Amino acid sequence: MRSPDTPPSIDVTGITKIFGSKTVVDRISMRVLPGEIYGFLGPNGSGKTTFLRMLCGLLKPDAGSGTCLGFDILKEPREIKRRVGYMTQRFSYYEDLSIRENLDFVGRMYGIPKRRQAVDEALERLNLKDRQKQLAGQLSGGWKQRLALAACMLHDPELLLLDEPTAGVDPSARREFWEEIHQLAARGLTVLITTHYMDEAERCHRLAYIASGHLMAEGTVAEVVEGARLVTYEISGGNQPELAARLRASDAITQAVAFGSSLHVSGSNRQLMEAVLGHALDPDHRWKEIPSELEHVFIDLMRKEREENKP
Ligand SMILES: Nc1ncnc2c1ncn2[C@@H]1O[C@H](COP(=O)(O)OP(=O)(O)OP(=O)(O)O)[C@@H](O)[C@H]1O
Secondary structure (H helix, E strand, O other): OOOOOOOOOEEEEEEEEEEOOEEEEEEEEEEEOOOOEEEEEOOOOOOHHHHHHHHOOOOOOOEEEEEEOOEEOOOOHHHHHHOEEEEOOOOOOOOOOEHHHHHHHHHHHOOOOOHHHHHHHHHHHOOOHHHOOOEHHHOOHHHHHHHHHHHHOOOOOOEEEEEOOOOOOOHHHHHHHHHHHHHHHHOOOEEEEEOOOHHHHOOOOEEEEEEOOEEEEEEOHHHHHHHHOOEEEEEEOOOHHHHHHHHHOOOOOOEEEEEOOEEEEEEOOHHHHHHHHHHHOOOOOEEEEEOOOHHHHHHHHHHHHHHHOOO
């Protein structure tokens, strides 16, 4: 379906947003292809939502340019908004209306043509048909998210912006939600999604890590991990809290985090790290190198950003 010649769904350069004296999004450039699931990760307040809102024509950038679904983000925001489904962090619905009634209400509010058909299709597409008469207030977290997704898909968008759609939803419901997302993407829908969950980051085709408005890393999970050039060791046995405190005091160790009954220790200079470990470990500690994971990399990127932008 995709080829290198496919026009991107998103193609923006130097996107910047300043609120007051604070640059919340700082010269971010990005391309996303149709049918891609693109994840946005980063600490709270790092500018993910603001960036998404600029892409879909809801907020005007202070600098930068580009297109979304082929339309100019500065000059044609209305065209973009018509083709985007946006699931915000605070989706609201009427608890005492059924799933169908809620969707019908949304359809009425947005003046969706052939409303009944649109609602039927949304119910079908998100496997909500059997539950259509159930009151929204009685739904579990996972089904509520699915209702929210159905609502933002009523107008048959080409691009979905999902802002932390699975916050607070249990792992099995999250997994089902992601199955839906993958099916929608396989039909050509482009999906931009923000999340704080590492397992969800790994389900994206590509992802971006943003800290304090800066794009710190971008690519597939493998590319992001590879690009960080992080070395990680797993240490088991011995007194781990005491060891962790000692290791954190060393400049060669950028993170020492408890993972179950072992300690994961990361840094970027293998030689220095091994010297520090050789000195700090007791005979009852065992250690081995393990592949760095996305979480190690993100924590490292957050630290780097803080250091680079120290006041
Ligand atoms: N309309 C606004 N006016 C002023 N400041 C704003 C506005 N919208 C967002 N901000 C600020 O911009 C920064 C980035 O916010 P944003 O919501 O984009 O971050 P985020 O990465 O989506 O955070 P989270 O993960 O918590 O949702 C924050 O400091 C926020 O307070």
